[in-house]
Every structure is written in structure tokens, then in C-alpha cells.
Amino acid sequence: MVKLFCAIVGVEGSVFSVDIDASQLQLFLAKNDEGVWLSDEEPAALDLERGRTHLEIQNMINRENIKATKTLQYWLFDMNKMPEPSSDQIHVLVIVPQPKMDWKCALQRPFPYDPKDKYVSFEKADVWDFGAFRSQLKLYCRPSFHRQIDFMREKVLEEKHVGYVLGPPGTGKSTAAMVFALAVDRTRWDVIWIHVEGKILKCVHMSGQERKTGTIDIAKLTALLESINAQNCLVLVDGWTYTESRGDLEGTCFLWYTSANVPGEKRLVFICSVASRGKSSADFEYDWKILEHEVWSWTLDEYLDAINDKEFFNNVLPKLDATSNNTSSTNAMQQAMKKRRKSQSDDPFDNRAFLLETKYHYAGGSCRCMFLYTTAEVIRQLNRAIEMLPDYSTATLSSGSRSPLIVNRLFALFESHTSTGVIAPLISRYTAIQIGIKTGPDEIKHFFFKYREFANPAFSGWMLEMAFFISLRHGGLEIFDESNNIVDKWEQATVVDSDGVPELKKDGPVWIRPLQWNQGGYDAIMVCKQTRFVRMVQITRASTHTFRIDYFYSWLKKLSETNDSFNVGRLEIVFVVAKDSLQNFTISNATGQGLLEAFGWEKNTEISRVRIVGMRGLISDFKL
The missing domain is CATH 3.40.50 (Rossmann fold)
Structure with missing residues (x-):
């Protein structure tokens, strides 16, 4: 063992010792790239004080080790032609062996x-x-x-x-x-x-x-x-x-x-x-x-393929809990899901697609959220990430596509099949809606304008629904006909999240947004207790859509069975589509004809009575 004494020349009390095995003793000349002594103010020296090895230091210790068989005169002057040492310099570098790791x-x-x-x-x-x-x-x-x-x-x-x-x-x-x-x-x-x-x-x-x-x-x-x-x-x-x-x-x-x-x-x-x-x-x-x-985010098809193996499905089944999660479901929602399963087996494996698609609303393209966390845990993580966004309109893409902030847990990443580059939508429908709720139309418009070149059908559908509810919460929603004329304006109103029938105000309308995201009918309901008027709305970005009357009837029946015994005086069903898709939109077919006769709708006339209107979206219809 060698005891190496080190000192700063001329500085009292600067002597210290290091014990080193003789075979591991390594000394190197502190000669920088210019061939002079390393200054203690150079970045390489400052990095040493922070415990970092600068590239210039690495170059120094890559040179020949100072050997004890030669004199200092030889190493310093005869061989390296170094100038006389002075203060504020480092002259010799010592590599101290690190303690062995406890493996x-x-x-x-x-x-x-x-x-x-x-x-x-x-x-x-x-x-x-x-x-x-x-x-x-x-x-x-x-x-x-x-x-x-x-x-x-x-x-x-x-x-x-x-x-x-x-x-x-x-x-x-x-x-x-x-x-x-x-x-x-x-x-x-x-x-x-x-x-x-x-x-x-x-x-x-x-x-x-x-x-x-x-x-x-x-x-x-x-x-x-x-x-x-x-x-x-x-x-x-x-x-x-x-x-x-x-x-x-x-x-x-x-x-x-x-x-x-x-x-x-x-x-x-x-x-x-x-x-x-x-x-x-x-x-x-x-x-x-x-x-x-x-590596791209997960698609719904990949999830569905993954759970076709029964052993894999049983391993992840405890995490496919969106149907029973109290945070995301009411009793009415659970009953609706049970009703949907009546014709199916009670074996969860036979209902695997339904369970997964329900969780997909929250997890989206993150397999970690889908298979490793419960729905409640996913919601907490996403809400925390949303709260950390400093500015909804500029927080992510403002620095360009090479920004390290472009994608975090709120965003997915997909390969673009129509153009060079990638698609970077929000990770899930739940995330999109929550961001929309927390901001006004101007901020969210700028936020999503950055994604206009990456919009895909699913993402566009989320944005249209967001635009609908954002407008209702902030100033009202303008309604257009096929000629692009404003024919109506639905005034700003209270929006309540519920799958059942919430408490209704005595004066003025209340809008209801269903919690159950993947039910097959309406996306919004307006009820005015004073006038006994009910407006049920289906929001779609597609060019064609089915009219599943049984879903509309099911909610109207619940309304009539409330303690107030609400009697519907006038029923309006509206399909709201993106303004630029209005001319080509059609209702392909209807199921459950005759169920609305009690509300004044004659059997087999239902499609003709549906009102089809347009609305502005968040990207294509806004000008910045």
C-alpha cells in the first residue's frame, strides 16, 4: 500500500493523504490540449470539482502514465517541455481506485x-x-x-x-x-x-x-x-x-x-x-x-389481439375494471352495461372486448395504463399530468418537433400513413375531454391547431365532441345548415356529467353529458323542466351513422320514471356533424322503430324526423 501525500504549494494546511495499492497507482500530467498546464478555472477543472470527467480530462489520462523509474525533471521538462509551474494551475492528475461495488x-x-x-x-x-x-x-x-x-x-x-x-x-x-x-x-x-x-x-x-x-x-x-x-x-x-x-x-x-x-x-x-x-x-x-x-403507441386492434390468449387475459383482468370503477361509473352506468351483456356469457373472457374497449377510453395508447394500473390509478396519473401543464395552448409543441417536451404521458405517438412524419395525438379520449373542460375555446383552439396535420378520424371525433361541450360552457354553440348559414344558437348553459337523470333546474335548460363514453346512442341531452322540452344529440365526425333508437328510448323512460314523473312535451333528436361534412352526411339505418311513439314520433318515420345540423370543429373550421 502506498500513502500518497498531496499538497497545494504555498497554501498552509492543504496537505492530505490518499492510500492506494501500489499496483493501482496512476499519475498523469495535467497537460491540456494547448500543451500548457491545466488552469483551475477551465471547464475541465470545474467539472472535476463537481465529480465529472470532462472529455479534456479523459484525453489527459489517455496519455502515458507517469512511471516511478523516471525523474520529475524528465516528465515535466525533458519529455513534455512544460513551462514552470505556478499558482492557479493543476499539474498532476491522480486516478484513485473506486471502492468495489457490493454485488x-x-x-x-x-x-x-x-x-x-x-x-x-x-x-x-x-x-x-x-x-x-x-x-x-x-x-x-x-x-x-x-x-x-x-x-x-x-x-x-x-x-x-x-x-x-x-x-x-x-x-x-x-x-x-x-x-x-x-x-x-x-x-x-x-x-x-x-x-x-x-x-x-x-x-x-x-x-x-x-x-x-x-x-x-x-x-x-x-x-x-x-x-x-x-x-x-x-x-x-x-x-x-x-x-x-x-x-x-x-x-x-x-x-x-x-x-x-x-x-x-x-x-x-x-x-x-x-x-x-x-x-x-x-x-x-x-x-x-x-x-x-x-416505438409507436398501442392501437385498439393490438390490445384486442393480446387478450385473445386466455392466460394473458386472466393476468390483466383485474386492471380491466373501468366498468366497476366508482370514479368513472354510476349505478345507472353499471346497470346499462349489465343490460348490454344479457345475451352474452357470464365468463369475463367472453366479454373481453367490451371490458377492454371500456378501459381504452382512459388508457388509450399506453399499455402500461391498460394492463398495469387500475382505472382509478390511471385517472389520478392523467389528472396530475394535466394539472402540471403550465399552458394548455403552448406547453408541448411550441418548441418544435425536436423538443424534448413533445411527448409525455399525455400524448401518444403513431406513424403517419398519409405523409412523412408522425401523428402525436393526446393519449386517450378521457385526456382530450379533461383538457377541453379545463380551458376555454380560444386556448383549446390554439392547442389543437398544432395537431392539424396529424388529425386522424378518432382524434377528430374527440375534438368535435370537445368543441361541442366547450362551446356550451363558454358562450354557446352556433348551429349551421348545409349552406353554411347560422340557423340557431344553443345558449351557454350548465353541463352536468351523469348517466342517470340529475336534478333539474326549475327555470332554464340543463345539458347532460353521459359518463358512459361507449354507449351506442346519444352524446348529450338538454332538458328544460319549465317547457318540458328534451333535445337529444348525437355528435359524429363520420360521414354516415346508425340511429339506435333503443338507447334514446331507454333514457327517456328513466326520465319519465323520476320522482317528478317528467312528462315530455316536445322531443327533438339532433345529429350534429362537423360543418365541412354536413352536405354528405347520411343516417344509414335505424333500429328500434316504434319505441318513440309515446313521445309523438310515428313508427318508421324516425329517420326523417331527425334534425341534421353542422357545427365548427377545433381545427378545420377555425381560422387563426
């Missing part, structure tokens, strides 16, 4: 991955240390799952690109990366998995059939990476985001990746919790062969 060891057998598999199964021991899941899991492998693994194998492992896997939270990026890490041939590669949890890094080191796990902070990452004694090493960083603290993490990984002190083949891939890395240098991208891979 926990276990057996890790090779994981069998087949690109043709539709499902993969894990045991608790497989996934516990990766920061992904805490129990036995059967995972559905959608096509993008296999594409991500192909990217990491072909582009990162074989073609030596530095990979960035991008996408919103809840797309399955981490699970696919975990499968890849477990399946890599560990007779050829050591695998380091780094899971980011704030400033703490959970590390898994797999070599051969051994797995070692431990926890460190970012400051110790350099020592960890340099201590890996392997010919070939693959590092996967899971949970990277574009923040200052994690910028240190990215920089540390690149220093390891470029260091000549670490021999052998090295590979590096970041599994990102964002859909964009932000702005970056083209030269930097080219020099380090950086390549991005985008």
Missing part, C-alpha cells in the same frame, strides 16, 4: 427468444432486478416488439451504431430491451443493464451464466464501467430522459464508449422515456454513428 450474485440461464413468438413468459427471478416488473409475467409481443429487438441486434450489436430507442411511456420499450438483454449470447458479450430511478442507478451485470446486481449513484458509474473486465461489453441504459442530471449519465456512457483505456468491443443503446432527444449536432450524430428507432 449480489445469482444464476442467469440463457433466455430463449424466438422472433416468431407471440407471447413470452418470465419468472419473478428473471425480471426482479431490471426495474420493470415485480411478479411473474406473460408478455404479448406485438410486431413493434420484434422490430425493436431487430434494431438492437442488427443496428447496434452488428453494425456498431449507438442506438436511441424513442417513444412515449407505456409503449413497451423497456420490456423489449429487457428480453434482448436476456437473450444476447453471453459467451461473446458481457451485458450491463442500467435502470435509471432519479439519481440512483440499478445495475445488472450478466456474464456467462452469472448475474450480478447492485445500486450506485451516477458519480460512480465511470468506475463501474471501467471495472468490467470483458473482451466485449454491451451497455443498455433504461429510462434516459433529456434532463441535466441524466445528461451527466449520457456523457459518462459516451466517455466509456470512446475511452482507449477500456479495451475490446463496446456497444451502447439508450432506452428513452421520451419520444424525442431534443436538438442535436449533425456532426456528433455522424461521428458516433447515432441511430434512432421509434
